[in-house]
Amino acid sequence: MKWARATGADGSIMTGVIADDMFHPRASLGSDQMAGDAVAVADMALLPPVVPGKFIGLWNNFKAAAEKNGNEHPTHPLYFFKADTSLSGPGASVELPDSAGRVIFEGELGIVIGKTCKNASVEEAEQAIFGYTCINDLTSLDILFADPSFPQWTRSKSFDGFGVVGPVIETDLAWQDVTVTVLVNGRERQSYPAADMILPPAQIVSLLSQDMTLNPGDLIACGTSLGARPVKAGMEVEVVIEGIGGVSVTLTGSTDG
Template sequence: MKLLTFVRENNYQFGVVTEKGVLDVESAFMHAPTPNGESVPMTVHEVIDGGEAAVSRLAQFVTQALELVDNDCSYLIDEAKLKLGPCVTHPNKIICVGLNYRKHAEETNASIPQYPILFNKFNNTLTGHGEDIPLPRVSKKVDYEAELVIVIGKTAKYVTKEDALNHVFGYCNVNDLSARDLQLRTQQWLLGKSCDKFSPLGPYLVTADEIGNPNELDIKCTVNGEVRQYSNTSDMIFQCDEIVSYISQHMTLVPGDIILTGTPEGVVLGYPEEEQVYLKDGDIVTIEIEKLGKLTNRLVKENELA
């Protein structure tokens, strides 16, 4: 399934993408309640927390609701008319893996890491597809980073590599925006990674069963229509199962945690200094990963946002 979050009257609402449009789950339940009164997940986190049973209930409900659709259906919405939120709204943890693509490490003249390089971001960085992202007044070097996100679905502690992907709920796109001048000011990267709205997430959270092998996905970033990054997740140094297992050896992963798995070559930082042109007011960045849709955002001067 493809799940999304949209905004109605400043509140997040939960939707499921179908061939007939986006099913507004809450509205559909009001018009077409389950025959036996079973509960239906009403938020993306209720689905994630509920695991396979919640996914199954939701899938059955969507099928039932679509069977009752008529010409005046109010709970099917044209996706183009929706304001989307981050597809995971309240992760307990946002964990990031740095320098995790071989060619990206090479372009930045960095050594291939022996262990995953981990850092974190915070919920203030989350936003959705289509939202404007402020260019911080304190930075002149904001860079794009196309990345695959792992969304945890089951509590994971000391899990093996072989079992790791059984703890994954699904996957989505993210643009791990990075203010390079702030990031490289000290040895700690956090400042340059955690500016407001620096993790647009979505447009969809796609369940793992629809993805197959997450390490065989094309990944691309365009800026104003120009391809800047084009690679495949097979170039990861540490693959998704290794990442989940490694992190779980050191901290407990819980449902709804998200892991940003690193970016391929083609970032501005990887160009010779004289050729580096960082993101500017009006630039439109699109992240596209195979099977996960397109995530598009516009960069704007911070003082132009309301």
């Protein structure tokens, strides 16, 4: 089942299920309660499918990248937070501020939490996962490593729009069978199997829940693998995962208007 958020012709924001090119409004994410008549998806403007209370990202969670970079496999998620204002969605324009310097894309699989989760077993964590989405974790490399005494994970990843999410949340996805692909101006620039994850989704959720309570709507980016590279203003970047779809944004510069 594909869940989405969208703006209608009257400007109202709705959450619902997409089926047969129609948007079926629901009372809330995961609710069975209808909240209006179905509307053609073509008449809606898709938004990020969830507004997370916590937007968590992982580092060093793919075997191929860890091997290339000479990193040990972590036994607990190595994570950071992205600001809530970094959230952007399908078709957005994302400004690359001059202060950000070199910016790279990172195509990632995203986990959406559906149930409150604290000190969860792996089995309980599996049940707490609502579904999966596409994420582009845009990152300023220059800021990340600007101060040798303190890698600036949060600042480098929290510029407005730097957390691209969408187009939908798919609740029925065999994550281990999918490939994460990134297209830049239509050309494939990153492609890797999600099955290469070091810590799989249920284990990620279980371990994070030992550190903090995870709430419905919280979002976890599972990390990226080989192929992330710099992007510039004027480029269109799309993250595609079969079964979920593709989320595309256009990058602009701070002097573009």
